[in-house]
Amino acid sequence: MSIAENRSTLITExxxxxxxxxxxxxxxxxxxxxxxxxxxYKCAEFRLNCDSDIWLIPEIVKGRCYFRIDAxxxxxxxxxxxxxxxxxxxxxADIVAxxxxxxxxxxxxxxxxxxxxxxxxxxxxxxxxxxLQRTDV
Numbered sequence: 001m002s003i004a005e006n007r008s009t010l011i012t013e014x015x016x017x018x019x020x021x022x023x024x025x026x027x028x029x030x031x032x033x034x035x036x037x038x039x040x041y042k043c044a045e046f047r048l049n050c051d052s053d054i055w056l057i058p059e060i061v062k063g064r065c066y067f068r069i070d071a072x073x074x075x076x077x078x079x080x081x082x083x084x085x086x087x088x089x090x091x092x093a094d095i096v097a098x099x100x101x102x103x104x105x106x107x108x109x110x111x112x113x114x115x116x117x118x119x120x121x122x123x124x125x126x127x128x129x130x131x132l133q134r135t136d137v
Contacts, residue, residue: 002094003087003090003094003095003098004098006086006090007086007098007101007104010082010086010101010105011101011104014026014027014104014105014106015106020106023106023107024106024107027078027079027082027105027107028074028075028078028079029078030078030082031077031078031079031080031081031082031085032074032077032078032081034069034077034078034081034085036070036077037055037057037068037069037070041055041057041068041070042055042070043055048118048121048122048125049121050118050121051118052071052072052073052076052118053071053072053073054069054070054071054076054080054118054121054122055069055070055071056068056069056080056084056122056125056126057069057070058125058126058129060092060133063091063092063135064089064090064091065087065088065089065090065091065092065095065126065129065130065133066088066089067084067087067088067126067129068084069081069083069084069122071118076118076119079102079105079107079119080119080122082105083101083102083119083122083123083126084122084126086101087126087130092130092131092132092133092134092135092136093130093134093136095126095127095130096127096130096131096134100123101123102119102120102122102123
């Protein structure tokens with residue numbers, strides 16, 4: 001599935017849920033199914049520089065990017081996992097060309113400022129990693 005098709009599928013899934021509280025609960029439930037990363041990855045090398053404890057583990061396999069994430073907050077981990085799932089499996093060029101998805105998920109309004117600051121760093125970090133992996137430029 002292309003990244004555009006992935007976006008369309010995810011947004012359609014989320015937009016079917018009209019009530020913002022139910023939408024938020026759905027995103028949390030979906031993202032909370034992801035397992036936390038191994039303790040060895042919870043180090044400064046993978047930690048995003050924010051008030052929340054968030055660790056982003058990027059990798060490239062056969063020309064495609066994959067992202068794992070963990071956070072001390074289950075809510076942040078759940079939303080961040082959904083973002084990582086969205087970008088995982090796509091080429092660096094596709095990721096760099098893709099518009100951010102977080103705002104389209106419609107969960108921002110439910111969060112206090114500090115956790116949002118952490119979430120706001122995830123997509124730029126993903127895009128930066130993808131940019132560094134590009135071989136088509």
